[in-house]
Amino acid sequence: MLKRSFALGLAAALVALAPQPGFAQDKSITVFAAASMKNALDDVNAAYTKATGVKVVASYAASSALAKQIEEGAPADVFVSADLKWMDYLIDKKAINAGTRVNLLGNKLVLITSKDSKIGDVKPGQGFDLARLAGDSRIAIGEVTSVPAGRYAKAAMETLGMWATAQPKLAMADNVRAALLLVSRGEAALGIVYATDARVDPGVRIIGTFPDGSHPPVTYPVAATTNAKPEVAGYLAFLRGKTARDMFEKYGFTMLAVRPST
Known part of the structure; x- marks a missing residue:
């Protein structure tokens, strides 16, 4: 047994x-x-x-x-x-x-604002005054030394002559979705993100697209x-x-x- x-x-x-x-x-x-x-x-x-x-x-x-x-x-x-x-x-x-x-x-690099903003459509180009468009608020982008979206944004601003005046107004985020959120919440008047990001957040709208030649292809x-x-x-x-x-x-x-x- x-x-x-x-x-x-x-x-x-x-x-x-x-x-x-x-x-x-x-x-x-x-x-x-x-x-x-x-x-x-x-x-x-x-x-x-x-x-x-x-x-x-x-x-x-x-x-x-x-x-x-x-x-x-x-x-x-x-x-x-x-x-x-x-x-x-x-x-x-x-x-x-x-x-x-x-x-x-x-992908495309675009300029966004909040859906309720009174800022109208613009055409980012050589000499465009991005800092003036932001007014007293900030411009949300990815961190420019490491985050790809931030590096693309910096390259575009440098190419188009915006960097020097816009830099003091930048709000740099850990990733592009964090930058998107700053604009969606109204914590920044403007943001530079990918077109695909803007499409999935109903709290923002695209007001301009950066020329392809202003930055390396995304x-x-x-x-x-x-x-x-x-x-x-x-x-x-x-x-x-x-x-x-x-x-x-x-x-x-x-x-x-x-x-x-x-």
């Missing part, structure tokens, strides 16, 4: 330790993506999970912050940056599988990290497919999906 009880107990223990079907089949990948991608990428990720059963866990922040986290060993499978610099940075650090890199999306590269799970190959392919394209374009992104020249 004792031997039989021991055998039954051992069998039960082995069953408990064995992989259970539901858990064995669970798969997930972790994506670190620029804050400006949140709404569109959430939709794309949901569609990918529905099609494949693979769960996507997304973390959104400034590309600079995400790149530093990946460099320090954060368990990301995919990185989507809002500019080329931070992708290049991680490639130099051997944290990115360079062969998987694709320039996925493009480009979103995507790549797998060096420690990425096997499922990432299918995810990267999905990002370049028609379903994802339609969703990205609905939010105002331009589909690029081209490999950078070497």
Whole structure:
């Protein structure tokens, strides 16, 4: 009887330790993506999970912050940056599988104000007086030394001769969505963000678009990290497919999906 009880107990223990079907089949990948991608990428990720059963866990922040986290060993499978610099940075650090890199999306840089503002449409151009337009208030942008949106904004202001007078009025935020929020809440009269950001916040409206030549092209590269799970190959392919394209374009992104020249 004792031997039989021991055998039954051992069998039960082995069953408990064995992989259970539901858990064995669970798969997930972790994506670190620029804050400006949140709404569109959430939709794309949901569609990918529905099609494949693979769960996507997304973390959104400034590309600079995400790149530093990946460099320090954060368990990301995919990185989507809002500019080329931070992708290049991680490639130099051997944290990115360079062969998987694709320039996925493009965007526009726009000038916004709150929906209730009396400021009308303008045409940012050479010598445009951005500081005067802001009046006694502030101009919200991403931090200009690290946040891609901030760097694009600074480049545009320098090219168009606005930087010197506008700089004292800048309210620099940790990421582009934080800058968007300052304008939406009325804490800043103006903001410089991506066109896709302005489209998802009903509290703001676009009053002008910066000329393409005034700043480097807004480009979103995507790549797998060096420690990425096997499922990432299918995810990267999905990002370049028609379903994802339609969703990205609905939010105002331009589909690029081209490999950078070497």
